[in-house]
Amino acid sequence: MQQFKPVTKQDGAKLRRYYKDCNYGLCEYSLGTKLMWKKTLHPAWAEIAGCLVVRNWDAGGWNFDYPVPGPEGDVDAALRAIEAYCLEAGQLPVISMVPEHKAGELLGRYPYVRVSDIRTWRDYVYYREDLQYFTGRRYSGQRNHIKKFRAQWPEAEVRPLTAENAGAVEQFWKDYEAEFPKGDNAKALDELKLAKKMLKLAGKPWFTAGGMFDGDKLIALALAERCGDTLIIHIEKALYSYTGVYPAFVQAFALAFGGNCQWIDREDDAADKGLRTSKLQYGPAKLAPKYRFEPMNELMRHIKEIPKVETARLTLSALTEKDIPAYNALVLDQERNRWWGYDDVAGLGGPVEERSFFDVARRDFESHLAVNFAVRLEGKLIGEAVLYNFDCRGGAELGCRIDKACAGNGYGVEAFTAAAEWGLYKLHLGRVFAKCFKENQASYKMLSACMRKHGEDETFFYFEKLV
Template sequence: MLQFKAVTKQGGGKLRKYYQNCDYGLCEYSVGTKLMWRPVLHAAWTEVAGCLVVRNEHHGHWMFDYPVPGPEGDEDAALTAIETYCLEQGVRPMISVVPERKAARLMARYPYVQVSNFRTWQDYLYYRQDLQLFAGRRYSGQRNHIKKFRALCPGAELRRLTAADSGAIEQFWRDYEAEFPKGDNAKARDELELAKKMLRMVDKSWFIGGGMFDGEKLVALALAEKCGETLIIHIEKALYSYTGVYPAMVQAFADQFGEGCQWINREDDAADRGLRTSKLQYGPARMGAKYCFEPENELMRHVEAIPELKTERLTLSALTEADIPAYNALVLDGERNRWWGYDDVGGLGGPVEERSFFNVARTDFENRQAVNFAVRLDGKLIGEAVLYRFDCRGGAELGCRIDKAYAGHGYGTEAFAAVANWGLYQLHLSRIVAKCYKENGASYKMLSSCMRKNGEDETFFYFEKSV
């Protein structure tokens, strides 16, 4: 089971170990974005298979960044770890802010998946030389504004910001708020407060802080981070009263701190019309797509109601209200269910009531997490077969239990085979897995008759059937 730790300033160095060489080019793959937006996204991280895995929370749902591999990282193993973690937690895996170059890999990985790529999320990516030189007709406006700024402040220069500049930075924020044009915009105010907190970390080795000084007065500032060949600009602020200072700072920052980078990422526009207009005027080379992958399982796509299956002797169908007494007796038979591998009572998380187990089965199907078949002989419930743990990659696990009064007649094998065939040939699964305790000779014999053994550990034998 993955163990996540909250993103903190103290742990930023661990993240930076992965992000410093990350070539995804998107702002989310940086220490700065994780720290700045942690109050909103509640980012947490872990390491698995030589990769950094980050879990965010948005509107009550977990969203995982695409894994960032280290030198010997295994992306597929990290994705499998995410999927297994979600399976254990009973939630669908959601892989978000996926860079375009990784999208095809996930399309091939998931048979059924919803994919989105919202315009609002996309980052603005510029060639570093374009912002460094502002050459050509399309940048004539920027060059004119820079000339006006240089005429107004001929001695202005961009300098590296350090902790020693904290006084100048605090004065800048006071000056900035005095002429802040969005003071009545709550979202903008919140972003400004986050920016202030970030500038207090200007001395961190991960960040590059730059300030445009007119003498000793700080009139513009920026905070950036190099990730691979991309310089990610986390914060850009300038005093509006200084005409032309904004493009002057953009150009000077690219020139002074962009060495070794092909790209400059000025992040997204948060659907702000003014920001969008401004960022488009600087001529982005491309928009950084951020795909969101929401895998689905076969139950979600193909099953509206639990079907009826028939074998030579049995009928398998949905549990009904009339089955509750017999179903409760089956589930509460502790001696029989010592081989079941799951504590039905403990899984309730509360007291056992008459409808408890029936409601769990019904809810699991409503959420398309499992399908419980009642195994019937001459109309009487004698057991159940459960197809569950859908991995969104074409696989599911199958379990079967038969009332002890009907054991030894092959009913379990018959029911198991029926559900396995339905799953593979009607539900369009590509593989079904099962397991049994090593001490359970009867289950071992049953599984061996209809599946292929594919491993074992100290506790279980594992089986698989695939098409």
Template structure:
């Protein structure tokens, strides 16, 4: 099971072990974005299978970055770890900001999903040489602005900034705040975060530079290198110095987009019209897409629980009339030691008279599980359920029968009916099950319905597939 830890400043060097060679090109796959926007993203990280796994939580909903492998990382194993975590936690699987080159793998992996790819969040990627040189007639506007800046402010010089320049940077923010015109809450929040991040100037893996004029900074930029891409996280300049922005963009690229840096990512525009216009004027070589896979399971198509019939039994949704029989089944500790789950794990003191039926209904409403009441001549004598849907076409099945009805084949009959319904009506690819090694009755039942596929110290495992 994955164990996640909230991202803090002290964790940045650990994240950089993975991000420094990451070529996904998206700004979210960088250490500074995780720190800068942690108030919005609430990022947590874990390490598994030689990969970095990041879980964000946006508006209360968890979502995962695509795994970032280290030198010996196993993406397949990391994806499995994320899927297992979601199953264990009872949460839906959402893989967000997936780079285009990884989408084919997920398209094959998940049979059902909702896909988003919003224009507003695509990153602007530029050829490094284009920003260093502004070549050709398409960049004539930028060259004209730079030339005008050089003519108006011939003494202005771009230079790298380090820890000793923090007082100079602080003075820049004072000057910048005085001319800052945006009034939206998001713009002011971004400015406050930028100020905080610039205090990290001097950290070895951050690239900071600015245009200095008459002893003051009139622009500043901060970037982080990930693979062949330089991610420019912050770009600010004093509006009154005509041409300072293109001059800073060019000099920053000349200073830092070297030694194998092929691209610069100047991040997304978040739908801001002014930012979009400006970023497009620099002629990006591409807009890097960010795909979001909201993985669904086979229950999504069901509005209600169907009724299934076998030779002797009827399988259908639980009703209020089943409350007494179902509560007796759930509270039978001796019988349920083979069930593998103690209700007290999740019970928070709710009224037990209604608790178990409430859980069943909530699980189906949230598409986590489907529970069938097993009925003999109209009487509820047990349950069979499909749960732990893995998003890849699989689910686990369980069955339990009231003790007075055991040993008569009702469990086998109900179990087989739901397994076949899951495979042929619900369109699952496979159904799995397990039983404790000491549970001879369950072993015989599962052996008659499924194929044994393995064992460990505790369980026998079974599988049935189309």
């Protein structure tokens, strides 16, 4: 399984190799957001196929940022790696905070998917020139506030924040807390703590830090990060006692540090009414959506119970408690199952009990992970066919094993073909795939009789059957 490493500031240079040129235009695709909210989202990262892949923890499960490619990055390969990682972990591959211009690719990738676009996730994104110049009637309010501010503090100016300003920054936080209007808001206080901690990274080359000074007194500060053509504002604070300081500072900071970027992202509003009102007043060019894709497999969409499938000689149906003795004998036949490709006993993770394998099969179906068909001859269980490894892209793997007493009669081909065609034409899969060990000539002949060979490696031959 792919190894992910928790994001730390020591990883900053490695992550910035990807984020510095990333044009997704969302605050989640930045080092600052990963560091600031790491105790909430627990981000971990890996480099896969030339892409940065970040795994987050949210709402009791993993979700993944859309891969950020480097110069030679292969996003499709990175997505396949995410899908394989989730498949191995027994969960669905949730891709979250997907930028709008990438959403169509995922809609085309997953046949069945739930898509969310929650209003409070959206970032406030502005044209750089709008915040630099506040031109036009819609910005008359900002210009009036700036005019009043300049009348009282004409010498106030924005300068870069460096280590030499440590004393001024410390005093700013004291002044800010003294007039902080949300002192009884636990969420706001937590965010303030994070902001103070993040500002200590101002000296790092990854960030741009600036402050507005009234003489030697710091009256506003901000920490930003350039990602592609967007300047992302991670922290933006000012002393409320300086009337008009916010629009004056927003404009002056954009002029000083906006450079030639196209956009300025002032992040989301965290469902805070005051923040929403304020950020809307600055006339965002767009509220950038962030899509969450939760792929589903065909079992989740179409199947409530395992059906009965009949062939000329066989019946495929759900396992029952009456099958337990015969099913256990099938599963515990070590000599025959050495070619099965999966160790049922080790997979239990505990002692073998009478109902162990039956219960695993039942739970896998209830969890939408697999369909275990009992293969019956004249009502007696003689094997099983299993559809599993649903990849959420229209594919599933098929395996089949027949009791040694019934081998050599073509029952494997018959059961395998029936299960594959049920998957393709009743479950609405687009592809059924299978593999066999190269030494297993019996399985090779069986698969060749009902599927198309699709490659090989040092260990396996691979086969597939398409609609």
